[in-house]
Amino acid sequence: MTDHQHSQGPPPKAHSVIPGLIKGLAMTARTLARPTHTAEYPDVEPQLPPRTRGVIALLEENCTSCMLCSRECPDWCIYIDSHKETLPATTEGGRERQRNVLDRFAIDFSLCMYCGICIEVCPFDALHWSPEFEYAEFDILDLIHEKERLGQWMATVPPPPALDPNSAEPQEIAAANKPVRTAPTGSV
């Protein structure tokens, strides 16, 4: 209805352009007087927030080669090779144990889309976000980073952000602080 009226009526009157022009001039003059927002990156290190998704770091000791990250990866950019090793029994007559040994863990950062699903899905906290981002290469094939390189990035992983005030205790601490459950005494 209103549209119809608009199309019937005369074209809207042109307002005076002068105030707008002056406003534009004032805006640019004010911006000229203020300091700029430019971050001079190569000269000045950028201040990145702690949860920046720069690169994925690997804590090799935590990895059990369970392949969950590799299977969840939407791009299939994680390569894992492992083999089983048999550990001799620690006690006399005990059972031999088997464990996975990680041979290769590589992430192809030319495929990775930085979704972070691998990090979310890892049950053992072996993968972490690091804010490090300066790992450009001249050849795309050089973007496949093996576990040694991924491990080096662990040093750049920031500590987890502090909890909010009055928040619940983290699970680990709550579990550790729980009083030891004693065997029930008295009647059943």
Next chain:
Amino acid sequence: MNPVLEVVLRLVIVLLAFVVMSLVVGQTEHKVMAHMQGRLGPMYAGGYHGWAQLVADAVKFVQKEDVTPRDADRWVFKLAPAIALAPYLVAFSVIPLSKTMVAADLSAGVLFVLAATAVGILGVLMAGWSSANKYSLLGGMRAAAQLLSYELPMVLSAASVALAAGTLSLTGIVSAWHPLWLLWQLPGAFVFLIAAVAELKRTPFDMPVAEPEIVMGPLTEYSGLRFAFFMLSEYAGIVVMSLLFTVLFLGGWQGPFSDSLGAVWTLTKSAIISVVIIWLRVSWPRVREDQLQRLAWLVLVPVALAQLALTAVWVVLSSR
């Protein structure tokens, strides 16, 4: 001094001043525009705040391939950048910086400068016509229409000043200038400034090179050094127009200690005008083609004519 040597010396000085001032204006545009947009602009070339950015650009342009389209009108295409740049150099050479500092003092300087800068249109039109590109042609046509429209108010407002001073000589105009002119030549000054910006094809009147519509207008097919010439001619145009505005409306070298500091006054005033022209570019959007013509014929020409009439009446009354 040997007259031939003197002519050569003057030519060299004019050419140097012309190039240096154009580059300074270009660099000022880079930096002022950047800071008006909250950026820093060039920071690396030359070390200190990128002062050598345009020199670096020139070096880059020289290295680039100079492409001429197969269907282009070769001679016209190749000549166009020179035709765009040279008139400003010619005009620059007769504008006085101070009472004595002028390469060639002509008795009809105003006429000469306006005629010379008008030739610059030809360069753009040649570029647009010879490129064998429809966008270039459109841009060239737009440029021609725009420059013809704005030539008239520009000449009329300059005529008003010449009438007030009673002379066509640029040095004569500055000598006759009085601070009161700032007041009663103000409409003419506004008309001249707007027309000058339009003559330079700069935002808000950059219809001829409107990137979103016609790529780069007449400059679409140009590359390498020839493109750099067009860029230089834009900055040179700002220099010439600011100097001309200063001489006509702001009293050129007049100011305290004008005997010893004359050129400094002229350069300071025209530097301010150059920054204003840059400021307009950063602040305002482009006007549409029909708005552009409307502004020229319905606003600027009547105002310039009224100014001319006012000046004429004043001159007649005051000469009694």
